Amino acid sequence: MSGGTHPIRLVVTDDLRRSRVTVFFRLFLTIPHFFWLSVWSVGVVFALVAAWFAALVLGRTPRPLHHFLAGYIRYSTHVSAYLLLAANPFPGFLGHAGSYPVDLEIDEPGRQSRWMTGFRGLLVVPALLLTFAVAGSVGPAQAGSIFASGVVAFVAFLAWFAALARGRMPRGFRDLVAYALGYSAQTYGYLFLVTDRYPNSDPERLVSSGLPPHPVRLTVEDDERRSRLTVVFRLLLALPHFVWFTLWTIVASAAGIANWLATLAAGRSPHALHRFLTAYVRYRTHLYAFVGLIGNPFPGFTGAVGSYPIDLELDGPEPQNRWITGFRLLLGFPAFLVAASLETVLVVVAVLAWFAALATGRMPHGLRNLGAYILRYSAQTYAYGLVLTERYPYGSPSPVEPPERIPEAVEA
């Protein structure tokens, strides 16, 4: 898959197959690359200073410097993809284009605004914050640090067990890591003057292949307009909702246990409990969308279907496997951990969006879609945990395909 027209594009040709042996020793196998990356990064510091002055004077980054910096970004992406199990083969040390299943296409140097070059270090701060939240210290920032952080480190840790057990990387996790690497590469490409195009956080632009339909679907009908006054007081306006949500959560927890027992006995969630818990999960999504600025209007208190621009569609009760139901909490544990770490990213999204929406009266498209993806994953996780569906949440930030375009062989 490849996506977008950004000068730095992620290209993923990985087949999800993993060698168990190399997975087991993955961290140790990466050590030589850490060493080489550190050496290369020393050169990058000097190249970056030279590129900055050159771009200020010439209005573009000289081609040799551009290639040097682009190669570094590509190589660090290869190394990160290897470390985080987004790809299987041991990467080369030169960062050649087209040499790795998780790769970058980087355009030739173009003209750059001198103003934006001058203030590049300042302008990149929001993107860096988001990069650290999503990708932590992977990518070019990994030089000198053998431990990744952020959501992807967490995902890779979980994926390590899955890949060891199955010999395959779960596609959702692979896509999430790939997204993080792609965004990270665009951020560092911007910082390193490889391009003056701001990084695009839209998951659909970075990871564009679809997923099969899921019983829990997020619909987005938001027009990206934001009321500045309600943005200013967004968190405070949500206070009555927080109180109501807390009360509802207490009841929903009890209802969730009842639903679990009933589904275990009957093999299907009872309609009344299903309806109640569905409304709860939908209300939760509305509330989080409002607080995270993913949606604009003040949400209702009942989780009514179709009442909010960021809405949730949940299918009715269906037969569920009793074994999967019986071990639901255990099985859902990794998804809950990922959802929790993604929700920390939602906080960063909300903070960045708060400033952007206050300044422009609009929500940046990429941030909105990233937030929507997080809400989707979180809703699917809660629906799974509350035994509303037995379908495991999709970790991939890819858009979910409409039912008429189901790919033949796609792994969830």
Place this chain on the structure above:
Amino acid sequence: MRLGRAWPLLLLALLAGVAARRRPRRDLAVAGAPELREQARTDPEPLPALVHPDVSPLPEAGRAPARRPAPGQLALLALLALCSGVWAVVAWRLWDSTLPGDLRPPDLDAADYFSAGQLRESARYERFLELDFLLSQAVLIGVLAVYAVRGHRFMRESAAGRIGTGMMLGMVGLGLVWLVQLPFSLAAFWWQRRNDIVDDGYGVWLAGSLGGLAGTFLFVSFALLIVMALAGPLKQRWWIVGGPAFVALALLFTFVDPYLRGDLRSLENPALAAEARELARAQGVDEIPVEVEPVQEFTSAPNAEATGLGPSRRVILWDTLLDGRFSDDEVEVVLAHEFGHHAHGHIPESIAWYALFAIPGAFLLAFATARVGGMRDPRAVPLSLLVLTVLQLAALPAQNVVSRRLESEADWAALRATRDPSAAKGLFRGFTRETLQQPDPPTWSYVLLGSHPSVIQRIAMAEEWERRRGR
């Protein structure tokens, strides 16, 4: 010294959410005949004949006689008269106090008790705050007036139902008020810092202000939930249940208030604690404990309060009273004053006053918002904020009269219990010395902002008590 935390008076003000700064928020005190006007809109009868039946024109020869009010309207008038009568009787009973009927404190000259420098300094200090208050209130009214007209546009920012949208409009309105009043609050805070009245940094002040706004948002949401939920089935008559419901909530909050205080400590000074027990016993409230609230971190202003109801009753001293700036005798006057509030049942009495203001206030609110659909319609919420704020400001002088009456009674009780007018005078003079309180403020300030008798009036009362004892 404060009487309780003014929970009863605060609740309805929280519905407006925009009570005057630097003073406890108060409720409403306006009565009228809204039902008549409401009826007049739908009734072919001419309005003047209903509202002023005694001045309606007499029938003339050759002309049709003026129509008489319908029996239902007369019954309504009678009911209104009855309610007004009940209101007046209850108010008269509440007004009754143990102050001697012939109490006439002397007119004192502040210059005899304070140096020219103290008077100049306190006047300068208060003048800034008074000006700041007046400007902020003018801006407040202006913003709320604009919001009353245009606030309904924010309805498009809500995907919630009737009540949820009303909550949002209430919160947005109060958020706007907070924003436009922020410069005035900041100026007042700067001035207090400059004069060493408060010690907080600006960050702490802003965090506190935001925390206060969060609390206000929660309360206004709760209040609107009650009002709009009642207005659904009851329509324009929601106030019949809503008014008493707010009074019940005031009782509840007054009762639980002492338990919600975080860090309360007992009196460490054994001599003072023993004297406190003695003073409480002398006033027949020996079961009421005294506790100390640590506030020195935030302010140097001395204060104390009587709070709670029944078993939750407390006297709370700020630790700024116990830092050595006031003698033990002076602190005992404070203790006796607060015990006096409890002994004379001022807290239940203030809740009764609240009921007297809140129920007609709710009635007026229902009337004023009827034009825009009543409180069941979220479009009425912006207007309701303006109405409540205006009524609240209009009622301030009356509320202050009541409050000063209660404070005077507590002062008198303290003089009787301590039998130490010198300590009382020392305490009151200390207020001016330590908090730059103006001993004899301008009349308008006294009427509008004076919830307590002025310092010079309190000294005069002590002088009067001393004179009577010497007789």
